[in-house]
Every structure is written in C-alpha cells, then in structure tokens.
Amino acid sequence: MxxxxxxxxxxxxxxxxxxxxxxxxxxxxxxxxxxxxxxxxxxxxxxxxxxxxxxxxxxxxxxxxADRPPPTGVVQFTHTDENGDLIGKAVGDNGPFGPDIIYTGLSGKPKGKATEPGEGDRALCKIKQEDGEWKARALTVLEKRLTNSLVGLYSQGPRGGKVTPANRKERREFLIQEADRNGAEDGDLVITTPKPQGRRQYGPNLGVIQEVIGHISDPRSASLLAIHAHGIPVDFPEAALEQARNPKPAPAEREDLTQIPLITIDPHDARDHDDAVYAEQLDDGWRVIVAIADVAAFVTPDSPLDREALKRGNSTYFPDRVVPMLPFELSADECSLREGELRRCMAVEMIFDKAGTKRSHRFIRGMMKSAAKLSYEEAQAAIDGKPGGKAEEMLEPVLKPLWGAYAALAEARDRRSPLDLDLPERRILFTEEGEIDGIITKERLEAHRLIEEFMIQANVAAAESLEKQNSPLIYRVHDTPTDAKIAAFAEFLQTIDMKWNIGQRPQTENFNRLLGEIDGSDYDQMVTQMVLRTQAQAIYSEENLGHFGLNLVRYAHFTSPIRRYADLIVHRALIASLGLGPDGLSKDMAARLEEMAQHISDTERRSMAAEREATDRYLAIFLADRVGSEFEGRITGVTGAGLFIALAGSGADGFVPISSISDDYWVLDEAAMQIYARGSGKTYGLGQIVRVRLKEVTPLQGGLLLEMLSDPMPAPKGRREARAKTDNGHHSRRRSGPGKPTGKRSGKPKFNKKTLPKHKRKRRN
Known part of the structure; x- marks a missing residue:
C-alpha cells in the first residue's frame, strides 16, 4: 500500500x-x-x-x-453443542467476544486427556476460519475450572447425606441421595456437582459426589481442601514426568565457573537449591556472582514439561507440602545446585563500587560446582563468631567477602529507600505423623537480607540487559498507589493528628519516614497496616510500570526459574538476545507475552489464596481444643459487620461480630478505621490491642468466632465533631480506600461461620 x-x-x-x-x-x-x-x-x-x-x-x-478472533489468543470454553463439540469464544480485555469457536484438538501433538480443555476452561489457542466456521487448536490449557462444583465435607444422616462447603463464602449446601453417594462415607472430603433438576423448580439443592479426596481426620486435609477448591494441578502428565526423568539439556557453549567457590544459602530443610552466590573484594569495590539453575536448558519451549509449567504458573507452598511447578525428579536433581556436583547455570557477574553502586554486569551461561550447602542459621552463626562444620571452612574465603559486599549494597539500598515494612511471618511446625506440633515466628537474620538483596540486584540486571537488547520481556511491576488510596490514607492520618502531603507524588522514603516516626508508639501497628493497604498489588506485565515497593525503575524475575514461570521466560529472553544458545525465547512465545503475564499473575493470586486458606484451617485445627480460652490480640480489620483480630502467638485471624460486643449502636468511622458507640463515642480501632475469648472454631472453613472482653477506648477528641454530624444523619460521601469500607451503619448481623470474611495479605516482590 x-x-x-x-x-x-x-x-x-x-x-x-x-x-x-x-x-x-x-x-x-x-x-x-x-x-x-x-x-x-x-x-x-x-x-x-x-x-x-x-x-x-x-x-x-x-x-x-469485533467479529474476528485473533490468530493466536485465549479462548474461554463455555459449553458443548448438540454435536458434542466444545464451544468457546475469544477473550479480550473486556471479556469474551466474537463468534462461537469450535475446539478441534491440541496443536502439534496427538490428543491426550491430561491436557485437553473442557467446559469452563481457558486455553491459549491457534484460531482460524475454515468453511465459514471458526476453529481452535489448543497450545496449552491456562486455567482448569471445576464448573459449578463444590468442595466440602460429607456427613451421613438417618435420611441421607449432605455436603457442607469448605469455603466460607460458599452459601450452597447439597443434599446427597443414596444413588449419588458414590461410596462416600461420613467425614469424607468430596467434590460435588449439582444434580440436574429437570422440571423440579423448588426444594433443596441435590448434588452428586464426583470424587472423594480425603477424610476430615487426615492431618493433611487442610491443604487437600485448598488444592482442590482452587483447581491447583497436582499430578503431572506422564509425558512431562518422562521428560523430567530423562533430562536432555539443550546444547550450548558454557563458561567454566567450577573454580569459583559459589555456595548455596537456603532454609535448613530446602529440597532444591536454585541460587548460589560468591563475592570478592576488588581494589575499588566488589565483584559479585549470582548463579541460578539453568532450568531453560531442560524445559524447552512447547515441550510437555513446558506446557505443564505454564499451566501451573508457579509452585504453591502450603504449611505441610509444596505443589511444585516442575517435578521433583528435575527440580531436586539436575536443576538443584547440589554441593560438589557439576551443574549447568545461568549466572550474572556484577561489579559494584565501594558505595554499593553497580558499575557493570554481564550474563554467563556456565558450568559450576557448589562449594558448600549452608543454611541461613549456619552462615549467620559463622559471621557472628560461632563457626562450625562447612561454614567454618567457608568463613574466610567466601562468607566474609559476601558480608563485605552486602555492607556496600545495603548502603546503596538505604539510599534508594525501598518500602520498609516489618511484617513478621509465622511457621507451622508438624510432627512426622503430620500433626501440628507448634507455631513459631520466623527469625529474620542478616543472612536472609543478604541473599534477598543479591537476588534483587540480579533481577534488576536481567531487566536492564533485556531492555538494552530491545528484547521482549515480562516485568515484575508494583504500581504507585492510586490517588484515591493516598487520599484515604491522608484522611486516616488526620484522625490521629498526623499529616500527609497529598499534593506530592507518593515516594517510599515518605512512607519510611512516617513509619520511623511512629515506631514503638501506640499507632505503630495501626499505621503499618494502613500503609500496607494503601499499596497496589505486584503483578507481571509486559509493560514496565516500575516497582514502587522496591523503588526501582525496572525489575524482572530471574532468580527462581524452578518455582516461577516468569523467571523461565526471562532466562529464555536472555539466551535469545545475548546469543547464549538455541533454546531461547521463540517468536511465537514473544507474541504471547501479554496473555502469559496475565495468566501467571492469575496463578500467583490463586496460589496465595489457597495458601492462606490452608494456613487458616491449620490454625483453626491447632486452636480447636482451646475453645473458652482467653487470648491477647490486635485489631487488624474494621468493618460494619465486626472486628478482625489477629491472636498473639499463633497469628490466627478471628472475628468479633458487632452484634456481640454490647447493646450499643455501633457506627463505622471509615476514615479512622474505627467503630464507635453512638452517644458515648467509645471506640475500637485498627491496631488496638484487646483481650478476647475463643467462642467457636470451624476447622472446615478455618473460622474462629471470638468474644470481646476489653472495654472500648475513650472517644478521640479529634473525631467528635465529625461523628456528631454522622450521628445527626449528615452522612459523608462513601468512597473506596485502603480500608475497604462497607458502609456507614453497622447493624447486628448473625455470625455465619460459612461466610466469615478475611483481612490478611502477604506481600511478594
């Protein structure tokens, strides 16, 4: 033209x-x-x-x-037509669109049930028009959905059985007729689907049990429920397992790194080791090498392993187990940087000056041999003057230079001022039989911070190199807080006589300064919670929005390809753009990055939700025999329906219904994240330490019902006038903000153990 x-x-x-x-x-x-x-x-x-x-x-x-699907795109399969063909529509930013598309099979390989899409599934497909009809061949199933299914507990009664949902938000309950029980016994955990009603319009919901997944008495049941409720794939297709058992690495020229004493530093019980580190002092700075298992060499594009890894998106970590992205036959063997064994790696060598500013870096495809496998505790003890075992041997040649380099990088990090939120993590301990043995708070060592900062620098280097090569890539982005959330945060601070300049662009150093000012005060935890709620969610994107929390202009995930598909994409992009081998990012995959970024963001959210659910259930099981006991806790969420309390020690979340507090009429002050009694003005608010009694535990849903024992605080002086206006009927405008207000007036709803909401978030870089 x-x-x-x-x-x-x-x-x-x-x-x-x-x-x-x-x-x-x-x-x-x-x-x-x-x-x-x-x-x-x-x-x-x-x-x-x-x-x-x-x-x-x-x-x-x-x-x-609008009526034409793209040649390669995501298809949502919705139903089967009268001919038995699976029918779907292309998916765009605004949802499904265009004409019906007929599914005709898998692209590039024979059909196999393990990877076939079904009703309710989404798949990445090749789409074309033939004989006036649109047809799709699936490249990979992105999302498996159990259409209309319910995961729950089967209980047998004198007149038949019923299934109680395991999800708090699920309101359905199915009655099971004898012919539809399919062998389920009292106490079994089951997957149930609705039974066709025919002409029957009224009466109870009838269900059909499709599968028994375990028993409520099994200590592993908490994770089983979460896995099945969220459709997380557990079993690997045989073709993927065969590829993992017989790895055939792609040929590539490799640099010999075997003489460099790279070491792994991991949790003491780690089964796989995907990163190793080394540092040496230069005349004017530091040389740091971060070596990562070369997963791309074994998981080649569009192979059975690759398709399964993309479908999973990431590994999912439960308190008692891991559902891995890659089979343990590969991740714990050829892709684990074992001590003393020759391994393929992707490494980045970085040169820093004495102040921790990076001067240069280069990526290497190499062969390495780990000089030592240390735990965080062993490495830290050696640095603290108590060396032992392998750590003692590594102290002078490796550990001290690592800590020296980290001191420089920490100086640069402090200048950068990433968001500094102190969020303690708890760990559930289990006996060999799988019973809960206890709950501990994870100790945050300097060794943890060292590895974290080295990984961040390697991730930044990957993003920089790929941008320089004009290569497609998937960024890890964390957007700047929205104006609405900042406005809500500023309004909250006014309620405790603190100020925030909403006219200036949000900066991490301003949040850090504020957190420093209130550290140790009565408002410490309250403000920390509100800062956390003000933040956006970190996601994957082909568009670079920067990483606000880390205060970085560009950031990509490079350091964990065993457990995150995003890192595998970045490895392939580096291989292709730097000419490091034949197994780099293909043009076809590069064209699909936007859909893949959305998919792996979704699988990450799915994993986080499943992990939270399983943890809640385990904590409920742990506390089941403590009903009637009193606990100290902190208010972590305030809504018109009641208060969320994190119990001291276990960190378990419980709920105090507003109707159970007193006979007062309680009103939600959304700006201050408090509820107050109309008339007296006495208050319960975010961050307040209270005494509660455990009234009821529902292990199936992971719910804890609490009774408030502590008296409310006196009415805050600064809020009396605003609250008087509300009490007189002059309600302020409702708006969204970090506190997720649910309305002004709080009635007296009944406690529903099936639908208890939750306020608990976990940040991930």
Whole structure:
C-alpha cells in the first residue's frame, strides 16, 4: 500500500480485515506506512472504532474486528453443542467476544486427556476460519475450572447425606441421595456437582459426589481442601514426568565457573537449591556472582514439561507440602545446585563500587560446582563468631567477602529507600505423623537480607540487559498507589493528628519516614497496616510500570526459574538476545507475552489464596481444643459487620461480630478505621490491642468466632465533631480506600461461620 497523508477509518478497517495477524498499533502503523504525527491520527481512529464497537480490544495496545478472533489468543470454553463439540469464544480485555469457536484438538501433538480443555476452561489457542466456521487448536490449557462444583465435607444422616462447603463464602449446601453417594462415607472430603433438576423448580439443592479426596481426620486435609477448591494441578502428565526423568539439556557453549567457590544459602530443610552466590573484594569495590539453575536448558519451549509449567504458573507452598511447578525428579536433581556436583547455570557477574553502586554486569551461561550447602542459621552463626562444620571452612574465603559486599549494597539500598515494612511471618511446625506440633515466628537474620538483596540486584540486571537488547520481556511491576488510596490514607492520618502531603507524588522514603516516626508508639501497628493497604498489588506485565515497593525503575524475575514461570521466560529472553544458545525465547512465545503475564499473575493470586486458606484451617485445627480460652490480640480489620483480630502467638485471624460486643449502636468511622458507640463515642480501632475469648472454631472453613472482653477506648477528641454530624444523619460521601469500607451503619448481623470474611495479605516482590 502506498504512502498516505493520513489514514481514515475505512482504510484502517480494510487493512485489519486483509491482515488479521497485524493486531497491534505498531503493526497497523507499519503496514499503512503511517509515521510521525499521522500516528496520533491512527490512535484516535482506533479509539473511535473501539468506542463504536467496530473493533474489540484484545490487549493493552492490540485490536481486532469485533467479529474476528485473533490468530493466536485465549479462548474461554463455555459449553458443548448438540454435536458434542466444545464451544468457546475469544477473550479480550473486556471479556469474551466474537463468534462461537469450535475446539478441534491440541496443536502439534496427538490428543491426550491430561491436557485437553473442557467446559469452563481457558486455553491459549491457534484460531482460524475454515468453511465459514471458526476453529481452535489448543497450545496449552491456562486455567482448569471445576464448573459449578463444590468442595466440602460429607456427613451421613438417618435420611441421607449432605455436603457442607469448605469455603466460607460458599452459601450452597447439597443434599446427597443414596444413588449419588458414590461410596462416600461420613467425614469424607468430596467434590460435588449439582444434580440436574429437570422440571423440579423448588426444594433443596441435590448434588452428586464426583470424587472423594480425603477424610476430615487426615492431618493433611487442610491443604487437600485448598488444592482442590482452587483447581491447583497436582499430578503431572506422564509425558512431562518422562521428560523430567530423562533430562536432555539443550546444547550450548558454557563458561567454566567450577573454580569459583559459589555456595548455596537456603532454609535448613530446602529440597532444591536454585541460587548460589560468591563475592570478592576488588581494589575499588566488589565483584559479585549470582548463579541460578539453568532450568531453560531442560524445559524447552512447547515441550510437555513446558506446557505443564505454564499451566501451573508457579509452585504453591502450603504449611505441610509444596505443589511444585516442575517435578521433583528435575527440580531436586539436575536443576538443584547440589554441593560438589557439576551443574549447568545461568549466572550474572556484577561489579559494584565501594558505595554499593553497580558499575557493570554481564550474563554467563556456565558450568559450576557448589562449594558448600549452608543454611541461613549456619552462615549467620559463622559471621557472628560461632563457626562450625562447612561454614567454618567457608568463613574466610567466601562468607566474609559476601558480608563485605552486602555492607556496600545495603548502603546503596538505604539510599534508594525501598518500602520498609516489618511484617513478621509465622511457621507451622508438624510432627512426622503430620500433626501440628507448634507455631513459631520466623527469625529474620542478616543472612536472609543478604541473599534477598543479591537476588534483587540480579533481577534488576536481567531487566536492564533485556531492555538494552530491545528484547521482549515480562516485568515484575508494583504500581504507585492510586490517588484515591493516598487520599484515604491522608484522611486516616488526620484522625490521629498526623499529616500527609497529598499534593506530592507518593515516594517510599515518605512512607519510611512516617513509619520511623511512629515506631514503638501506640499507632505503630495501626499505621503499618494502613500503609500496607494503601499499596497496589505486584503483578507481571509486559509493560514496565516500575516497582514502587522496591523503588526501582525496572525489575524482572530471574532468580527462581524452578518455582516461577516468569523467571523461565526471562532466562529464555536472555539466551535469545545475548546469543547464549538455541533454546531461547521463540517468536511465537514473544507474541504471547501479554496473555502469559496475565495468566501467571492469575496463578500467583490463586496460589496465595489457597495458601492462606490452608494456613487458616491449620490454625483453626491447632486452636480447636482451646475453645473458652482467653487470648491477647490486635485489631487488624474494621468493618460494619465486626472486628478482625489477629491472636498473639499463633497469628490466627478471628472475628468479633458487632452484634456481640454490647447493646450499643455501633457506627463505622471509615476514615479512622474505627467503630464507635453512638452517644458515648467509645471506640475500637485498627491496631488496638484487646483481650478476647475463643467462642467457636470451624476447622472446615478455618473460622474462629471470638468474644470481646476489653472495654472500648475513650472517644478521640479529634473525631467528635465529625461523628456528631454522622450521628445527626449528615452522612459523608462513601468512597473506596485502603480500608475497604462497607458502609456507614453497622447493624447486628448473625455470625455465619460459612461466610466469615478475611483481612490478611502477604506481600511478594
């Protein structure tokens, strides 16, 4: 097509129709030879065509005709037609769109039940039009869904059985007729689906038990319920296991790193070791090497292992087990940097000056041999003057230089001022029989911070190198807090006579300064919780939004390819862009990065939700025989329905229904994150330490019902006037904010152990 002064709507539409593979603005502009200012005209035309429904947005900067699916894209399969064919629609930014698409099988390999999509599933597909029909061949199933299924506890009664849901938010309960029990016994954990009702319109919900997954008495039941409720894949397809048992690494030239005493520092019970570190002092600074297991050499693109790893997205870590992204046959063997064994690695060598500022870096595909396997505690003890075993041997040649380099990097980190939130982590201990043995708070050692900072620097180097090579990549992004959340945070601070300048752009150092000022005060935990709630969620994205929490301009995940698919993508991108082997990022995979970033962000959220649920259940089991006991706790959530309390020691979350506190009429002050009694103004608020009694435990849902024993605090002087207006009916405007207000008035709802809400978040870089 010849050069145009500027495009018009029809020209753009004709081009998109004739070139269905050109979906992005850049591709359309290139095809129409649009340059300079004409690109702004093209952008406006695309927006207009999207607004009037002619085009459908299929990505952040990608469009397709509203009735035309992209050649490669995500398909949501919704139902089976009268011919038995699986039918779906293409998925864009605004959900499913376009014509029905018929599923015709897997792309590039024979059909196999283990990887076939079904109703309710999403799959990345090759899509094309044949004989007037749209057809799809699946590249990989992204999301398996148990359509309308319910995971719960089967109980047998004199007139039949019923299934009680394991999810607090699930309101359905199924009655099970004898013919639909399928061998389930009293106390079994089961997956149930609704029974077709036919013409029957009224009466109880009937269900059919599809599978027995365990028994409520099994100590492992808490994790089993979470795994099945969230559809986390557990069993690997045989083809993936065969590939893991017989690894065939891709050929590549490798640098010999075997003479460098790289060491692994991990938790004492780690089964796999995917990172090793080394440092040496230079005349004017430090040389640091971070070596990572070369997973990409064994998990080649579009292989059975690769498809399964993408489907899982990441490993999921429960208190009692791990559901891995890769089979242990690979992750704990050829991809584990074992002491004294020759291993393939991807490494980055970084040079820092004495102040910890990086001067240069280079990536290496190498062979290494770990000089020692140390735990965090062993390494820290050696540095603290109590060396023993292998740590004593490594103290002078390796550990002291590592700590010297870390001192420089810590200096640079302090100048950078990443968000500094002290969030203690608890660990549930188990006996060999799987029973809960106790709960401890994880000790935060300097050795942990050292490894964390070295990994962050390696991740930054990966993002920098890929940007320099103009390579596609997936960033780890953590967006700046929104204006609405900052406004809500500033309003909250006013309620405790503190100020926040909402006119300036949020900066981590301002949050850190504030946290430093209130450290050790009555408001310490309250403000820490509110700072955490103000933050955005970290996600994966092909678009670089920076990492606010770490205060970094660019950041990617490179250091854990055994447990995160994002890191595997970054490894492949480095291999391709730096010419380090034939097994790099393919053009096909590069074109799918946006969909893959969304998918692995979703699988991460899925894992976090499952991990929280399992932990809640284990804590409920641990406290089941303590009903009637009193505990000290801290208010961690305030809603119109009641108060959320984190119990001291265990960290378990319980709920105090507002109706159970007293006969007062309690009102939610959303700005201050407090409830107060109308009239007296006495208050319960976020961060307040209280005494509670454990009234009821529901281990199946992980719920704790608490009774408030502590008296409320006196009415705060600064809020009396605002509350008087509310009490007189002058309600302020409702708005969203970090506290997630649920409304002004708090009634007296009954406690529902199935639907207890939850306030608990875990930050991940």
């Amino acid at each position: 010849g050069l145009m002064s500027f495009p018009d709507k029809q020209t753009v539409l004709d081009f998109i129709r004739d070139n269905p593979t050109a979906t992005t603005k850049q591709e359309i502009a290139r095809g129409l030879h649009v340059k300079g200012r004409e690109r702004a005209v093209l952008r406006e035309i695309l927006k207009e065509l999207e607004a009037d429904g002619t085009l459908e947005r299929t990505g952040k900067r990608a469009w397709a005709q």
